[in-house]
Amino acid sequence: MPGVLVWIETSEGKIRKVTREAAGAGAKLAAALNAPLCAVLFNGKDLLPELATLGFAKVYTAEGPGFEKYSGEAYAEALAAAGGMFGADVFLTGATALGRDLSACLAAKLDAALAIDVTEIIYDAKPLKVVRPVYSGKLLADVELTGEKKVISLRPNVFPVAEKPSVSPEVVPLSALETAAIRAEVRKAIKAAEGVLDVTEATIVVSGGRGTGGASGFKVIEDLAGTLGGAVGASRVAVDEGWIEYAHQVGQTGKVVSPVLYIACGISGSTQHFAGMGTSKFIIAVNTDPDAPIMEKADFAIVGDLFKIVPVLKEELLKVVR
């Protein structure tokens, strides 16, 4: 009987949202395959109660200094070992920076089929089928995973989180694990400025483009993002001009985001930008040019000057949010 395994990715001691999404997808897939669901958790025993609502039959835990910092090689070894014990042949991670890294290592190790940044799973297809954006999101690819083992990373904010009744999973420590010497070792984790939310993680992203006119123009963008509890994004132009850091860039040469709400301010909406935010659930655009491409694709397009509209929007939202 096949099994489904989910990697529990944590960030600052908390389970990532995408991991809950992966658990939701994993549970659905397990149900379709009539297979059990398990998880692998590194150094996070205090998170076990939280995992109880995610539908895992078993949770394999790996503890120790070797797992304190992320290492693709060591983590893949642990997942492979757990998968071997559990009989898993589908492995799920979030398509985060480290999730992508781990899924590649694991697929190589298991000689598995690998599908990266998947946005849809056809749960009942045999062989298993997934959908993923390709060609900068201009096309979708249906990918049949015929390999015996399958490693799939899921695009954040796409799959729903499904809370299950709390059932404590069986906890299995991966004690006998002997990891090889880590050759690529994380020495330092450098955090972005305090309180800055990453665009890929936010459910609301407020982005600025050419229309912000400069670094100082991003103030109104930041204010609105702050009011909404969202992250600040940017178009390539704004980053290339040096108005804001590259970490904020959304698009083909930047980050791929899929928030519930994407507010594009002064962004024309090139195909390259769409490659990074085209799967957002709702798009609001504010632009002086009524014919800008983004205005045809936005769910709610406001023709006008972002410097006049965005501050008023922020003030009004503030009243609602409070």
Add this chain to the structure above:
Amino acid sequence: MNVAVILQQVPDTEAAVKPNPAVPGAILEEGVKFILNPYDEFAVEEALKIAEKDGGEVTGVCIGPDRSENAIRMAMAMGMERAILITEPAAVEADLVTQGGILAAALKTLSPKLVLSGREMIDSQNDAAAAVVAHKLGIPHVLAASKIEINGDKAVVVRDIEGGSLEIETALPAAISCQKGLNEPRYPTLIAIKRAKNKEIKKMTLAELGIAAAPSKSRVTALRQPQARAAGVKITGTPEEVTGKCLAWLSGTAKVI
């Protein structure tokens, strides 16, 4: 230090790509311009910078159809010396892990101290090559490097992650994929373009690389255009008017607030 770069040819970012109705998983190539994968340019540039320090050589490996030669020539015009190209359909259509094995076998013949690739191939949006190749070669890897510093037998690499970055020290040889921001790729000089014409592109078969054909572990069965986003409402008015309408839409239609 000898550095090898994994190269890929992709359709130009501006190209309008359409599924080929006759070939599942392929696009219509007519009228599409193909270029060197933009992220690979960061890899080639970094390789050249590292190799230039001590007179090392930059080589390349590529899996792709015959037309990939043009992408390789571009890297050669930047300064890469020679390359291996594998054009067999069994390789071109293979799954990611199998392709990693093929690339690793080709890389072994070049015995580089460092393997670089682009962060992602912009056509398939796959970003696993460096990690898979590293596993196959039994060497460590780092993905999405925005900074690489070589210190003897080690390299210190900064890679971006959500909300920050990681500084990673890796032993060499290693495979590293290259992210935007790592460097500014050079433009080829016209003389270098001329010279690139005469550099060696060695075509190798899977048999020559000692790789037995195996069924692909994954297969793209169809490419299709995503459902176009239906145009929504477009409004204009005073900031107060549009804000009012926007809030109503946010709570009514989108139910975000």
Add this chain to the structure above:
Amino acid sequence: MDFTFNEEQKMVIDGARRFAREKLAPFIAELDEKAEVNLKALKELGKLGYLGMTLPEDFDGSNAGAIAYAASMIEFSKVDAGTAVAVSVQNSLVNDAILTFGTEAQKKEFLPRLASGEWIGCFTLTEANSGSDPGSLRTSAIRDGEHFVLSGTKNFTTNGGIADMMIVFAQTCKEKGAKGISAFLVRTDVPGFKVGKHENKMGIRSSSTTEMVFENCRVPASALLGEENKGLKVALTTLDGGRIGIAAQAVGIAEGALDEAVRYAKERVQFGRPISELEGLQFMLADMATEVEIARTMLFRVAWMKESHSQKFTKEAAMIKLYASEMAHRVCHKALQVHGGYGFMKEYKIERLYRDQRITEIYEGTSEIQRCVIARSLLGE
């Protein structure tokens, strides 16, 4: 017949297109507004080899040929016609003149520095009272032993304000009129020379156009380019090649205008649908595209004639310069019309292209002069 670019030419052209997109496009609106030169980009083009495209490698040229040169000029001109004309002057007028007429010593001194962009050159012929008629030049070069003394004022000199060297045309034998002109290679730091007025132009504002003032400027006799009193031949032969550069500039401007018109027509919605769906507008676009294609094809044929050294191309160079520049006029006119009122606004690129186009019908021989050259050739004079 083979109408395709070879792989090498394709890479050269791709490089030019990319350079234009990344290093020219972001700055052109501001440079046009302020009438400033993108000297940094020009120097970079030199390092890449785009300022020595028709020079052999012996002189550090990139020897890419006239076809790749014309195609690169198109790419630069689409985006920044001002920088493009600087490239054209360096390649077609300065380098080619020295390569054809220079002594070995002159070639060695000037060509490697021009090819690499270390020096920017200019070609200074026109004067206030001598535009199309070089016989009426007033700038004089009086022999004084082993020297010539230059006096007079040139105007409308492209690259004048940024030049490190120049090819100057002056009367060495006043009685002989046009047959008494000589060409000189002169560094711009020689005593007695200064750059005069900077012109405030309608178009190609990212190029430098100035007066060149000579006051008893002594140059050695070794500065003569070609023989004494044979300067007219230097000028006319060189201008044949120059016309390919300007024709390519016109084609580039027209292509840029067509691109803008097509893009705008697809985006602009009137009467509930994109204006590109209106047949009247489609006909305009079709005519524009056809004219651009005709000019392109002939341009590359003339470039091929130059590159293959197969025959004299004076008549054909005049024809393509005439046709391409007037074609660009029509295309820019229509492209602006497609934009309606927005085309009249500086926010839209077509406004600049429309202004940039105008000079192509005037410099390096007006349309009327081109017609004279063509007619003379037809009538066997």
